[in-house]
Amino acid sequence: MKIARRVEAIRAAEVGAIAAAPGDALMRRAAAGVARACIEQLGGAYGRRVHLVVGVGDNGGDALYAGVALARRGALVTATLVAGRAHPGALAAYVAAGGRLGLTGRPDLVVDGVVGIGGRPGLRPEAAAAFEQVAGVPIVAVDVPSGVDVDSGETPEIHVDADVTVTFGSLRHAHLVDPAAAACGAVAVVELGVDFPAGDVEALEAEDVRLLLPAPESDDHKYTRGVVGVRAGSVRYPGAAVLAVAGASVGFAGMVRYVGAAGEQVVAAHPEVVGAGKVQAWVVGSGTDADAESHLHAAGGTPIVIDADALVHLPGAAPADAVLTPHAGELATMLGVSRDEIEARPLHHVRQAAEAYDAVVLLKGRRTLIARPDGRVRVNTTGTPWLATAGSGDVLAGLIGSLLATGMSGFDAASVGAWLHGRAAQACGDGPLVAGMLPDAIRAVVEDLFA
Numbered sequence: 432m433k434i435a436r437r438v439e440a441i442r443a444a445e446v447g448a449i450a451a452a453p454g455d456a457l458m459r460r461a462a463a464g465v466a467r468a469c470i471e472q473l474g475g476a477y478g479r480r481v482h483l484v485v486g487v488g489d490n491g492g493d494a495l496y497a498g499v500a501l502a503r504r505g506a507l508v509t510a511t512l513v514a515g516r517a518h519p520g521a522l523a524a525y526v527a528a529g530g531r532l533g534l535t536g537r538p539d540l541v542v543d544g545v546v547g548i549g550g551r552p553g554l555r556p557e558a559a560a561a562f563e564q565v566a567g568v569p570i571v572a573v574d575v576p577s578g579v580d581v582d583s584g585e586t587p588e589i590h591v592d593a594d595v596t597v598t599f600g601s602l603r604h605a606h607l608v609d610p611a612a613a614a615c616g617a618v619a620v621v622e623l624g625v626d627f628p629a630g631d632v633e634a635l636e637a638e639d640v641r642l643l644l645p646a647p648e649s650d651d652h653k654y655t656r657g658v659v660g661v662r663a664g665s666v667r668y669p670g671a672a673v674l675a676v677a678g679a680s681v682g683f684a685g686m687v688r689y690v691g692a693a694g695e696q697v698v699a700a701h702p703e704v705v706g707a708g709k710v711q712a713w714v715v716g717s718g719t720d721a722d723a724e725s726h727l728h729a730a731g732g733t734p735i736v737i738d739a740d741a742l743v744h745l746p747g748a749a750p751a752d753a754v755l756t757p758h759a760g761e762l763a764t765m766l767g768v769s770r771d772e773i774e775a776r777p778l779h780h781v782r783q784a785a786e787a788y789d790a791v792v793l794l795k796g797r798r799t800l801i802a803r804p805d806g807r808v809r810v811n812t813t814g815t816p817w818l819a820t821a822g823s824g825d826v827l828a829g830l831i832g833s834l835l836a837t838g839m840s841g842f843d844a845a846s847v848g849a850w851l852h853g854r855a856a857q858a859c860g861d862g863p864l865v866a867g868m869l870p871d872a873i874r875a876v877v878e879d880l881f882a
């Protein structure tokens with residue numbers, strides 16, 4: 432599990448280690464990691480031109496010590512001190528190692544050491560100008576891209592867009608949560624040997640998913656494995672029914688039931704699907720059009736995935752054990768704000784919705800967020816831009832419903848479902864895909880996990 436923590440918790444955990452380490456030992460260790468990332472990015476150090484953009488705090492200190500390490504490996508290092516001063520010890524070491532002040536020529540790489548966890552969102556004009564001078568050059572950010580809001584993952588002001596971000600000890604929220612995560616590029620964590628407390632934002636990794644997934648026991652039969660019921664599709668959108676059922680039919684639940692206007696199409700595509708009866712979980716809403724409200728009311732009393740058209744019919748609190756799966760536009764309608772506001776502050780809004788509806792809420796996006804009413808959040812890190820295609824959400828809703836039917840909690844079902852769905856898209860390759868390809872790819876991903 433990847434765990435991201437709040438700045439306050441990180442600072443508190445590091446106090447002891449900083450006090451115990453002689454001189455700038457911790458900063459030098461952090462800087463060594465930054466230098467390694469630069470060398471990797473450049474394919475070597477000797478003769479490469481690296482430019483440091485340096486602020487007044489320890490983040491700038493890290494950048495300067497990284498400059499020391501790079502200069503010792505033969506790189507030509509220059510630095511702009513955006514406030515005209517910098518961490519005294521690091522600056523002295525930098526100058527002693529042959530580092531120069533001021534920009535000369537076009538560098539091969541820029542190191543962003545303006546601000547880290549001590550920064551406020553935005554860049555002061557001197558910092559912004561320093562980056563403008565080297566526009567287009569790849570950037571390695573120290574700790575976080577300067578200017579992002581570290582705890583909220585928001586980017587309300589101008590900020591650095593990095594190719595690589597090197598952080599220390601623990602991930603911060605900005606590394607996982609968009610839009611800040613998108614500004615980080617690839618993220619590397621340098622170990623500092625510090626113990627951190629639990630965090631409230633996390634991301635599943637393959638091993639976590641494998642451990643959470645249900646696998647049938649030898650004495651299981653179709654009913655003990657769980658039955659999922661799908662109420663999706665309509666005369667107008669029969670395809671949504673077929674796709675939601677396809678997502679529910681990848682094989683986790685022992686049986687799939689379908690209730691709705693597209694029964695004929697569903698059975699033609701999935702002959703194993705049966706009609707109404709007892710279920711352990713419902714999936715309601717994908718493509719249900721005008722039937723959404725009646726389906727929502729008919730499907731009560733079990734864990735339930737509420738998707739698409741059904742979302743707007745929720746009164747206030749959702750039914751017990753509900754997983755809501757809106758995209759940004761749907762969440763905007765539910766919360767009475769604009770889509771732009773949701774996209775600017777997805778972590779804030781997904782938590783707000785989880786609390787308001789007293790349900791697990793999965794907000795779809797490049798970095799899908801899954802929130803519980805108590806504020807705990809999982810971020811999904813799998814997927815490709817090709818996944819943004821019609822019907823992909825229907826497959827996801829069905830898949831999550833089938834996991835719920837096996838007895839998984841809503842939070843686990845939603846986050847594992849999102850992980851598998853995204854990994855399946857990656858397995859389809861870096862090219863176009865249609866939603867109908869996902870179920871087979873999900874099966875292949877699961878087979879790989881258990882291999």
Ligand SMILES: NC(=O)C1=CN([C@@H]2O[C@H](COP(=O)(O)OP(=O)(O)OC[C@H]3O[C@@H](n4cnc5c(N)ncnc54)[C@H](O)[C@@H]3O)[C@@H](O)[C@H]2O)[C@@H](O)CC1
Nearest residue numbers: 445457458461488489490546547548549550551553555574
């Ligand atoms: N805490 C630790 O254990 C470690 C911290 N390290 C580094 O130390 C950093 C934190 O250092 P600091 O607490 O000195 O804080 P920063 O270096 O992040 O920021 C320092 C100062 O920058 C100024 N500032 C704030 N917002 C600004 C903005 N938008 N534009 C320009 N200037 C702004 C403020 O005067 C602020 O106090 C971490 O991000 C990390 O890079 C590393 O050396 C590893 C160890």
Ligand SMILES: [K+]
Nearest residue numbers: 543546575577
């Ligand atoms: K930075």
